Amino acid sequence: MEPALCNNCHRTTDIEVRESINVALDPELKARVKDGSLFVWECPYCGRRNLAVYQTLYHDPDARLMVWLLPGEAEPPAQVADAVKELEGYTLRLVREVGELVEKVNIHDAGLEDTILEMVKWVTRRELEAKNPEAAGAALKFMRLDGADHEMVFAFPLNGQMQLINVGFNVYEDARGILQRNPSVRPAEGFARVDKDWIEQFFR
Numbered sequence: 001m002e003p004a005l006c007n008n009c010h011r012t013t014d015i016e017v018r019e020s021i022n023v024a025l026d027p028e029l030k031a032r033v034k035d036g037s038l039f040v041w042e043c044p045y046c047g048r049r050n051l052a053v054y055q056t057l058y059h060d061p062d063a064r065l066m067v068w069l070l071p072g073e074a075e076p077p078a079q080v081a082d083a084v085k086e087l088e089g090y091t092l093r094l095v096r097e098v099g100e101l102v103e104k105v106n107i108h109d110a111g112l113e114d115t116i117l118e119m120v121k122w123v124t125r126r127e128l129e130a131k132n133p134e135a136a137g138a139a140l141k142f143m144r145l146d147g148a149d150h151e152m153v154f155a156f157p158l159n160g161q162m163q164l165i166n167v168g169f170n171v172y173e174d175a176r177g178i179l180q181r182n183p184s185v186r187p188a189e190g191f192a193r194v195d196k197d198w199i200e201q202f203f204r
């Protein structure tokens with residue numbers, strides 16, 4: 001348990017904090033990560049539902065996926081880099097927000113690679129921006145694959161509302177080709193951030 005501050009009434013409550021989430025040991029936790037409910041707590045004083053902010057390690061051993069949620073600008077301790085060298089064939093990711101963790105799990109569940117999806121998002125942001133300058137730099141989140149053609153569905157905020165956009169799977173295949181031709185475009189060793197800032201190091 002850790003004290004948490006309510007956003008509404010500013011009173012403090014002890015909330016349950018999970019330092020790790022192993023979805024092989026606790027399969028029902030995966031659904032609660034994906035719908036975000038695992039990170040929501042209700043204030044006993046005023047009823048406000050708040051988002052819990054704490055660090056946790058999401059581990060799916062069957063999928064060989066570890067996503068470390070480290071809120072804010074915190075960096076992982078140096079000794080972790082050595083510990084994860086043992087983990088052959090794992091995808092190791094570092095994220096700052098619950099929404100990013102959920103997206104990583106959704107990407108993995110869809111059988112896609114997040115590096116390629118960041119390239120897809122980069123292309124899609126440019127197309128959105130060309131149609132509507134207010135969409136410049138839109139924070140696109142992958143939601144799911146849709147229909148027989150496996151269109152990629154992304155959500156993004158625009159003028160205070162959530163919008164959805166479908167992107168053809170051919171864009172994913174093109175992006176995969178671009179990354180294959182550019183082997184220097186790859187994540188850092190160990191727990192790596194793969195996000196908008198990452199792809200923009202390589203493509204401007």
Ligand SMILES: [Zn+2]
Pocket residue numbers: 006007008009010011043044045046047048
């Ligand atoms: Zn409250």
